[in-house]
Amino acid sequence: MIAYTIRRLLAAVPILIVSSFIIFWVASLSADPIRQRFEGRNPPPPAATIQLERERLNFDAGFFRQYWDWLWNLVVHQDFGPSINSAMNIGSELGRRTVITFRLVILAMVLAVILAVVTGVLSAVRQYSRLDYTFTFLGFLFLAMPSFWLAVVLKQGAIAFNDSVEGNLNRRPIPTINHQASVVPEEFWPRMMDIALHMVLPTISLALITYAALSRFQRSSMLEVLNSDYIRLARAKGLSARRVMVRHALRTALIPLTTVTALGIAAILGGAVVTETVYQWRGMGDLLVTAVVAQDRYVTMGWLLVAGLFVILGNLAADLLYAVLDPRIRYE
Amino acid sequence: MSDASTKAAPSAEPPARAEREFTVKERTQFQIVLSRFLRHRAAVVSLVVLLLIILWAYLGQRVWPRAYNWLEGPGSAAPSLQYPMGTDEVGHDYFSRVMRGAQQSLNVAFLVALLSTAIGAPYGAIAGYFGGRVDMVMMRIVDVMLTLPVIAVAGMLTQYLRGTWWVVALILAGFGWVVNARVVRGVVLSLREQEFIEAARALGASDARVIFRHLIPNVTGVLIVQATLDIAGAILAEAGLSFIGLGIQGPDTSLGLLTNLSQEAVGTRPWLFYFPGLTIIAIALTINFIGDGLRDALDPRQTRQRR
Amino acid sequence: MRTGTRRLSGLIALAAATTLAVGACGTDGGSDAGKPSFSEGFAECEAKPNECNSGERKQGGTIVFAVNRGVQNWNQFSGDGNLVETVLILNTVIPSPFIFLPDGKIQQTELITEAKITSESPQTIVYKINPNAKWDDGTPITADDFTMMWKFQNGKDCPKCNVAGTTGFELISSITGADSGKTVTVTYSSPYPDWQGLFALMPAHVGKKAAGGDLNTPAALEKAFNSFTAQPTWSGWAYKIDKVVKDVQVEVVPNPQWYGSTKPTLDRIIFKMITDQKQNVPALQNKEINGFTAQPSSDMVTQVKNLAPGVNYEMTGGAVWEHIDVNVKNKYLADQKLREAIFTAISVQDIIQKTMSFWPGAKMLGSHNLLPGTPGYEDIVKKVAPDQGSGNIEKAKQILTEAGYKDVGTALKTPSGEAVPELRFLYREGIQTRLQTGELVQAALAKLGLKIKIEATANLSDTLDTYNYDLIIFAWSGNPLLSSNKDLWTTGAGNNKLGWGDPESDRILAEMAKTLDSAKQRQLLNQQDEIMTKAAVVLPLFAKPNLLALSSDYINIRDNNQGSYVTYNVENWGQKKAQ
Numbered sequence A: 001m002i003a004y005t006i007r008r009l010l011a012a013v014p015i016l017i018v019s020s021f022i023i024f025w026v027a028s029l030s031a032d033p034i035r036q037r038f039e040g041r042n043p044p045p046p047a048a049t050i051q052l053e054r055e056r057l058n059f060d061a062g063f064f065r066q067y068w069d070w071l072w073n074l075v076v077h078q079d080f081g082p083s084i085n086s087a088m089n090i091g092s093e094l095g096r097r098t099v100i101t102f103r104l105v106i107l108a109m110v111l112a113v114i115l116a117v118v119t120g121v122l123s124a125v126r127q128y129s130r131l132d133y134t135f136t137f138l139g140f141l142f143l144a145m146p147s148f149w150l151a152v153v154l155k156q157g158a159i160a161f162n163d164s165v166e167g168n169l170n171r172r173p174i175p176t177i178n179h180q181a182s183v184v185p186e187e188f189w190p191r192m193m194d195i196a197l198h199m200v201l202p203t204i205s206l207a208l209i210t211y212a213a214l215s216r217f218q219r220s221s222m223l224e225v226l227n228s229d230y231i232r233l234a235r236a237k238g239l240s241a242r243r244v245m246v247r248h249a250l251r252t253a254l255i256p257l258t259t260v261t262a263l264g265i266a267a268i269l270g271g272a273v274v275t276e277t278v279y280q281w282r283g284m285g286d287l288l289v290t291a292v293v294a295q296d297r298y299v300t301m302g303w304l305l306v307a308g309l310f311v312i313l314g315n316l317a318a319d320l321l322y323a324v325l326d327p328r329i330r331y332e
Numbered sequence B: 001m002s003d004a005s006t007k008a009a010p011s012a013e014p015p016a017r018a019e020r021e022f023t024v025k026e027r028t029q030f031q032i033v034l035s036r037f038l039r040h041r042a043a044v045v046s047l048v049v050l051l052l053i054i055l056w057a058y059l060g061q062r063v064w065p066r067a068y069n070w071l072e073g074p075g076s077a078a079p080s081l082q083y084p085m086g087t088d089e090v091g092h093d094y095f096s097r098v099m100r101g102a103q104q105s106l107n108v109a110f111l112v113a114l115l116s117t118a119i120g121a122p123y124g125a126i127a128g129y130f131g132g133r134v135d136m137v138m139m140r141i142v143d144v145m146l147t148l149p150v151i152a153v154a155g156m157l158t159q160y161l162r163g164t165w166w167v168v169a170l171i172l173a174g175f176g177w178v179v180n181a182r183v184v185r186g187v188v189l190s191l192r193e194q195e196f197i198e199a200a201r202a203l204g205a206s207d208a209r210v211i212f213r214h215l216i217p218n219v220t221g222v223l224i225v226q227a228t229l230d231i232a233g234a235i236l237a238e239a240g241l242s243f244i245g246l247g248i249q250g251p252d253t254s255l256g257l258l259t260n261l262s263q264e265a266v267g268t269r270p271w272l273f274y275f276p277g278l279t280i281i282a283i284a285l286t287i288n289f290i291g292d293g294l295r296d297a298l299d300p301r302q303t304r305q306r307r
Numbered sequence C: 001m002r003t004g005t006r007r008l009s010g011l012i013a014l015a016a017a018t019t020l021a022v023g024a025c026g027t028d029g030g031s032d033a034g035k036p037s038f039s040e041g042f043a044e045c046e047a048k049p050n051e052c053n054s055g056e057r058k059q060g061g062t063i064v065f066a067v068n069r070g071v072q073n074w075n076q077f078s079g080d081g082n083l084v085e086t087v088l089i090l091n092t093v094i095p096s097p098f099i100f101l102p103d104g105k106i107q108q109t110e111l112i113t114e115a116k117i118t119s120e121s122p123q124t125i126v127y128k129i130n131p132n133a134k135w136d137d138g139t140p141i142t143a144d145d146f147t148m149m150w151k152f153q154n155g156k157d158c159p160k161c162n163v164a165g166t167t168g169f170e171l172i173s174s175i176t177g178a179d180s181g182k183t184v185t186v187t188y189s190s191p192y193p194d195w196q197g198l199f200a201l202m203p204a205h206v207g208k209k210a211a212g213g214d215l216n217t218p219a220a221l222e223k224a225f226n227s228f229t230a231q232p233t234w235s236g237w238a239y240k241i242d243k244v245v246k247d248v249q250v251e252v253v254p255n256p257q258w259y260g261s262t263k264p265t266l267d268r269i270i271f272k273m274i275t276d277q278k279q280n281v282p283a284l285q286n287k288e289i290n291g292f293t294a295q296p297s298s299d300m301v302t303q304v305k306n307l308a309p310g311v312n313y314e315m316t317g318g319a320v321w322e323h324i325d326v327n328v329k330n331k332y333l334a335d336q337k338l339r340e341a342i343f344t345a346i347s348v349q350d351i352i353q354k355t356m357s358f359w360p361g362a363k364m365l366g367s368h369n370l371l372p373g374t375p376g377y378e379d380i381v382k383k384v385a386p387d388q389g390s391g392n393i394e395k396a397k398q399i400l401t402e403a404g405y406k407d408v409g410t411a412l413k414t415p416s417g418e419a420v421p422e423l424r425f426l427y428r429e430g431i432q433t434r435l436q437t438g439e440l441v442q443a444a445l446a447k448l449g450l451k452i453k454i455e456a457t458a459n460l461s462d463t464l465d466t467y468n469y470d471l472i473i474f475a476w477s478g479n480p481l482l483s484s485n486k487d488l489w490t491t492g493a494g495n496n497k498l499g500w501g502d503p504e505s506d507r508i509l510a511e512m513a514k515t516l517d518s519a520k521q522r523q524l525l526n527q528q529d530e531i532m533t534k535a536a537v538v539l540p541l542f543a544k545p546n547l548l549a550l551s552s553d554y555i556n557i558r559d560n561n562q563g564s565y566v567t568y569n570v571e572n573w574g575q576k577k578a579q
Helices: A002-029 A033-038 A047-056 A063-077 A090-125 A130-144 A147-169 A188-226 A229-236 A241-271 A273-279 A284-293 A297-325 B002-007 B015-019 B029-038 B041-063 B094-130 B132-147 B150-156 B165-191 B195-202 B207-243 B255-261 B270-298 C003-008 C040-046 C084-090 C143-153 C204-211 C218-227 C277-285 C298-306 C336-345 C348-355 C380-384 C393-403 C432-446 C460-465 C482-489 C503-512 C518-535 C566-572
Strands: C062-067 C098-100 C106-108 C112-120 C123-129 C172-178 C183-188 C239-245 C249-254 C268-273 C291-294 C311-326 C423-428 C452-457 C471-477 C538-551 C574-576
Touching: A002 A063, A002 A297, A002 B132, A002 B150, A033 A047, A033 C460, A090 A130, A090 A188, A090 A241, A090 A273, A090 A284, A090 A297, A130 A188, A130 B041, A130 B207, A130 B270, A147 A188, A147 A273, A147 C277, A188 A241, A188 A273, A229 A241, A241 A297, A273 A284, A273 B207, A284 A297, A284 B150, A297 B132, A297 B150, B029 B041, B029 B270, B041 B094, B041 B270, B094 B132, B094 B165, B094 B207, B094 B255, B094 B270, B132 B165, B150 B165, B150 B207, B165 B207, B195 B207, B207 B255, B207 B270, B255 B270, C040 C311, C062 C084, C062 C277, C084 C268, C084 C566, C106 C112, C143 C172, C143 C183, C143 C204, C143 C218, C204 C218, C277 C291, C277 C298, C277 C538, C298 C311, C298 C538, C311 C432, C336 C393, C336 C432, C348 C432, C348 C538, C380 C518, C423 C432, C432 C452, C432 C471, C452 C460, C460 C471, C482 C503, C482 C518, C503 C518
Parallel strands: C062 C268, C062 C291, C423 C452, C423 C471
Antiparallel strands: C098 C106, C112 C123, C123 C183, C172 C183, C239 C249, C249 C268, C291 C538, C311 C471, C311 C538
């Protein structure tokens, strides 16, 4: 297992190099970002400026040379390369944004997992009951909703709520944008409160959608386990339903859930694009969209390295958990 | 009985015939699965609804008097008898547009599911079966795919995305097959340790035969369920791409594009937002229920009865 | 006058795939653009665009104003720093000798006490800097600051400065200071009518320090120029930058060394970045922002209207104008009659009604050079080619039949019998209204027997440069500084994307670019316009409107589409005094 883990970790390096190369190649097929940025200015920028920009972004070097320069800079100088925005330090930007997204993702994931486990267990235990149907329907409903739908609806709800309590509380508790207020409170507890309130809407949005995906998994794996022989044996032995559920069924059924969670965290890191845009959180998803729209290739490549690393680690964790928890699986 | 025999003319048929009152017919797996599926009420209803939606989306356009790109209607009219889903600001008949949008979204979704399964299943089966080095390399390629952000690739290839739904489908499938591969690989990993595989190998079956004759048929259940999830996922993925402006482009239309463009109209011209949005939800919901029903029907260990 | 803004008024709407077109420079609607639309609080703005929403301010208060993009590069004179949002924010700290008012007039600011043209040839301007004008560390504003800005942007002294533009500065031959730098004499080598747009200033003493002592070498200038990329720690205007949360907000507080007569009353202005325009109204509703400007859509306008009376709004015609260009290099479109017929068949009023339904009364733009409400504007299209943009299908068919075209209305053929092939209509992807316009054009031209294929392009400049289109729709930013129009229409000029040119038009434009008299300039532009309009190469559609939504608590804030943006009078902003 250790050998396997080490091999997987070492494999992360060539994987990221290949991915970044692919993105680099795809980026080179796309529009010229400098032309795009200066497009249509009247009067047009001087040729000297365009040439300076091209030099700064290393566009005049050959295809492979550009990639090699980027890689070299990264490894030797820990420099992620130049962005279209000459003032951006890609490395620190990535760092800052990862923290912001993590804040959002971790909490949403925790909420989603709790919801999923609870409803999944209840659903499976009372299969085909009205409770089951309701939970199933809700799970599917959230699964079927485009994410911005939910966000838009939640926002309107929050505004209506704020409108109704504004008279009594003399403030509007639930904010709809950013991760902190325009004027951040000085003292500790009000500041914590402010941060917490700003997390309400985006976390609910993200959690509901994630929960939906997880709940399907949980229910189906619970069902599979509940129908298996060893559970039947446990019940035949006379164990109480609760004991059967908690000590035997649940543990086994949680296996696929843990792996899905590990995969999920990695996936959401880059996938919370919609949530971040609607709630104006300056996280990784927001960065990716901005970079792609501006055809900013080095930012995209840097983004890929960070998000890609999380995906790889998440996958590795998922595979390891799967093997550890299910002794039938063997890795050579 | 005795009365009948005394009254009836003597017959030449042997009395052995009276031994059996009924015949027994063996049920094929398909029939078993079908009967189990039919017991899942939600799935059956969903199937019907989905079929209706599909009919409406594909055939409705032939029947409906106004094409999706006809634009002589009144601007921003609320739903009425003449315009069941109202019109948009340019005067398009929205009913027609939603139909067309549904068709394009379904096109994308079906193609994505088809391609993802066709590529992902054999890939995953091979990786899971051979294990070792082969599995290692194949899964690392999967890792590469997983690290590539769909949005970035789609965003940088926008000029090649010019309005055609199958290019969007290609891109989504190009990323989607990975999930199918992982799922199949997972199942194969546990299957290959089982006795029937050992038996097949002991009998001298080649690897190809084991994979295609023994493993893949046992994976069908999972595959089908995953395919339904792929379809639902593709519809939502296309809507997600539209949110950033990268899905199907105008002048053609898709459900994702329609919902996205009318985001601001939620409070002011709600018909523009809700009709395509609810259609997306309806399609995704029904497909998920069907998948659920199939999963229940295909699971051999399912013993509980439906109430 | 904020120079950056002059160049910025050159920024085009088409570039941004994100919706906020360059803050839309331009005028408020005059009678010709269609009535602008106002809510109660801004009702005066039509008649008195420079003074509406004014009143007494109370001391104190904070305003949170939304902008569309974060500031990355604080040097608004550099290529990538030259963004609307950056200039809008830097208006609070950067002094300029002139600004544009909302109605298009140019006004001298308190940076200078006078600016006189002392000689017309060579053109020489003498500025007298306000003796109280100083940077916030006490250093007086002098000719040194003028000189530094000139050296940065003239294209010769600092070849490695990646400036956004050199127009105007490259024509200055020398700058001298006198009276301890408070008198500045600027001499031009050839006439430059838009001289008032130059010389938004940055502090020379800060630049010198960054460069290590002086600014005499290109290397030093380059170092100084690049140093201004960082967040300004200095200020020469009413506010100074206090705190920046990257990509989230920029906070400014009053500058204690402010030398102007109107003192700021607000304690703090927070410019908040909201990148997705659709989130503006909910944020306003939730009182997380107090105001924003944006390109309106019908839903946005309805939503803002619904917020009254707590929220006021003002919708004015901008300086960005949409138009449809024809590729005259296409052999079929080289025929003027076909072009005329095409323009006649297109109903601009229909397009306006359908894509801008939220602005009733909007009318077709009648000029290629001037904007409605600005001095000298004439509806040239109505004057010389009234059928263009009328949507008169019968007339269009008539033009074609008279010119010898066959099968008009079914499958158009040229007089020589060739079938006119399908024409490609291009638009920049992502902009819904342009797609809708394309669909309307397609439907209209189908009635003539012309087939149109609508295509989107991700790269507008490429498409334009390679003439890879038959019809194309995009927008130019009208410029209150008129000489840059020369670049648009002169044969072979940098921004001439038409492939069209006319020697008479060129001659007039060259003369216009040298005329110092603004009224004469406009006359010449109208003359040139007549030639262009008759040639039927560019069909002007309309000037895109700009919306300003503002909480009714705040006064002295009004939209300015003339290139100085809504913060043109930021020292005047305030909260309403309770009655």
